[in-house]
Amino acid sequence: MITGVGTCILGRPWGSYSRVVFAKTFMSSAVLPQGWDDWGRSSTHREKVVVPADKPFITLSGSKSSTTIIKGSSHSNIFDCCGQIYHNTGCKITGVGTCILGRPWGSYSRVVFAMTFMSSAVLPQGWDDWGRSSTHSTAYYGEYKCYRPGAASSGRVKWSRHLSDEEAKPFLTKDMIGGQAWLRPAPTHFKIPSWITSNTVASIDWSTALLIKVDQSGNGDFKKIQDAIDAVPSNNSNNVFIWIKPGTYIEKVVVPADKPFITLSGSKSSSTIIKGSNHNNIFDYPTLSVLATDFVARYITIQNTYGAGDKAVALRVSADKVAFYGCSIISYQDTILDATRCHYYSSCYIEGATDFICGNTASFFEKCHLHSTSEGTGAITAQRRESPSENTGFTFLGCKITGVGTCILGRPWGSYSRVVFAKTFMSSAVLPQGWDDWGRSSTHSIAYYGEYKCYRPGAASSGRVKWSRHLSDEEAKPFLTKDMIGGQAWLRPAPTHFKIPSWITSNTVGGNK
Template sequence: MSYKKILILKFSLLFILNLNAQIQNKSWKNIIYKSDDAWFASNEAKEIAENVLLYQRDIGGWPKNIQMQDKLAEVDRIALTLLKPNTKDITIDNGATIQEMDFLSKMYKQIPDNRYKEAFLKGLDYILEAQYKNGGWPQFYPLKKGYYTHITYNDNSMINVLNLLKEIKDKTDFYSIKPNDKIILKAQNAFNKGIDCILKTQYKQNGILTSWCAQHDENSLLPAKARAYELPSLSGYESADIVLLLMSIENPSKEIITAVNAAVTWFEKVKITGLREERTYDEKGKVNDKKMIPDENAPAIWARFMELDDNRPFFCDRDGIKKYSIEEIGSERRNGYAWYVTSPEKVLKKYPKWKVKNGITALKQQQNDKYYVVVTQDGSGDYKTIQEAINNSKAFPYERITIFIKNGIYKEKIKIHEWNTNVSLIGESKEKTIITYDDYFNKLSLGRNSTFYTYTVLVEANDIILKNLTIENSSGDVGQAVALSVFSHRIVVVDCRLLGNQDTLYASGIGKQYYKNCYIEGTTDFIFGSATAFFENCEIHSKKDSYITAASTPKDSLFGYVFKDCNLTSNDITSKVYLGRPWRIYAKTVFINCTLGKHILPEGWHNWSKSEAEKTSFYAEYENRGEGSNTKSRVSWSHQLCKKESKKYTQKNVLGNSNWYENI
């Protein structure tokens, strides 16, 4: 055969291989893992083994998604022989290389052909060579440009490698082919480096260990992007097998125990209940639609992709734009990708026995438990009440103290004292972690200032984070009754529900406060006080015809209340609501890019019968939308910002240095 014809055959096969790589076919995998041991002694198995040997490249690895059981013509065999030196597209992705080695091991057990052993050991050499110095593995080796160089947990690629190395370094009988002691030592060192990489890539959210991303940057170890719809995120799928591997390690180190405990806490926190995936199929049995259906009896599921900062599930089309409902993405990606998974359930089922086996009696995320404590009403945590956890926290700590509060209704009157700085109260879920109390003005009867004693939660300390909580004053529509009272500096309230009626949120003091993704409801003046506060992406819900804000901004403050990208809503009986009125005459309140419902009155603002406030207060709007956003009838003393003026109302300008709120 001429050299020219050989080249044509070579490039034809490359085209075929690349075409096959676009198609996921599980039949090869089923042959490896679902065939009886005796089958591997059959003539059919021997024929397939010849193909496996032929597809292996000289470097030791295999390309992915090859249907090894397909018969090869003589021309194909010639082309594959010519491809042996080629290192393109050799990978551990989609089970490649590992599953071929598993097959060869099963073949060798039945037919001790030395070629099977040599090919297996060459594959092992390839795996050892492909490892990064930091312990991770790229998707392709030799390295392929693009996201393929990232450390890849995607589809359990790296975990498959580590499970293989574990069997070898533990000298089990899982593989019939036994490497020599030198190779076993290399496998042990590679495994240890891999585990170290896993521990270093476990993502910290607000200082707390959580889970892993499908890909991590090979240099920074931070979550990284792969395909357009595979954005940096916490993974409900890949993280499960990572934890199962860590749990399989005998005599785990403190670091491994910490990692497992943290991941289990995270799995419990982010599991989704009451939701079931419903599929419809076409006449060929292919999925043509997926819908998520409410079902209170459905088993727990987990999202494949979750936001790094707040665990919110998201979905993507090939345009890479995040959506927060699976119904918002096109049918091709919606039906062609596993957006929800159940694999973490395996972790949760094995975890109790793992704890007993390793003598673990309490769930801790940090080795130094002074900085991480758990509140549970059933006594399984460190404390049964939130206030007890706060009272036992170190005063003015140098490190942040996290108080993780498990789901439950906590009827407590909470006070975060001035000396309890640098504390985070983190709920398991904002809907089910509820802090409630029922004090109100006339109930306390402490004089004209009784309002300020009605709080459910009072924050006096600086540098506090409140997250995933419902904070409620449950006294009803009985007058002044505060749910959350804050008058300190650098306070972050994120993903919380603030429930009440009159005076729900007392945002006061001379400090800076940040509210993000919160639901705040009330009747009269339900956001009031003197603070500089930035509200972002919050729902502000009016329950009665009245006033939303009552700012008492100090005269010299540059900003008061700033609402940006918020949604102002109401119930069906509410139709006459003012954006605000001045509790004190220098009140400042601005709404920017907000959606104003039809309940907002055309005049917008009220002077609280203080004519001087019309000259001294500053009430303004910019590019709002919705039925209540028409500014033609606004009071003459309010302001409509121009584009240049609106630019000063950024987070950084309003709140100052971003290091205390930016990464929450």
């Protein structure tokens, strides 16, 4: 029971990972509506956030912008990391140095500033043509009743406009974006969605699955793997087993975040192949991208055939509780982008040349064959752990390493990179030094590169870099079981019973030919 003379909050964090739970507790009106306080510590979420096109009517809200921060450091692909504003009314412009109001990315660029405070940071010219004088007559750059030093009109480029009341009128209300029809107030009442429940996973019968068949010949429910995935309802809560009949499927396959509990399975990896050849952007162009939790792949080949010369991801995993059994995953550079959370690989063949297992996950590789195809010196891992507090790292247990040329076991993509090889066969392809610091000697004392009871020529310890570790039984213990990825809680056997989903009809194939 909580009562009070005045008002109170439930708590604030003395430690960064403060944890407090109130259950079935009477709370009088003394408890403030906000409930909690962050003690002036901002919550910074380091994420690349995408609100997909098929998920309208979503609100993201913090308590105040100074304490709720979404932060990223992406670059290169402009569509992944930037936004634009084209109309500015009643705004304020300040700056450390100087700036212009805009320049034309498109020939008919249109920007209007109205009733805006402009500090002296705004250069007198106001605008720039980006070296394209042809835009002077086509771009529309306007100002209306702006004020303070940066708004002085005397120095403005001649091809910008100072708008009259009539000219400015269309830009002064939300009608220019049809705002009256869709802008909405914040909600005042809340309820928990039916599809958010702690019992969802516990309630699934893993022995029985909804069966969807993919067959290029047309004798299944779908001819394409992506079509089968797309047919699974959003916010799926069923165990779905997509059986892919033998064939080579030239597809870019994505398992979206709102479709958990899906299995993709062939009969054997040598005959069921998903193949792509995209390259460069490691997040957008993998052959298979897994964004949904509780995903499983069995007995399929996932291949990127682009070859040498650029990043060419075969498999991207950006989801929690994902497992691969008996799969072949093949490319040249960045074969597997193990981006986030916990993953398991069992009896898989993984082939590449440069950093062919990379990312920042807690991943457990058991009885896998790692084959380096680099004719020079390849690198098997590039693990990206970036702080000592991150519970991430790659563990290889009972694996096998072979190669065409020579290779190292890993190099630090992140300063606190953590990789352990245990009871692993290492052929002479593994260089005596074992590891490389990627030219950053500062990582010697903070990266964690360990080996435990590995064997054959490539495992000889005499030539290893001094900053790698040969682990004792006690030091190796945390890395020798699936507990390091919490596997006991989420790894599951293959289903033994199948039924047809209600949303798969006899006409499905006919509609997908």
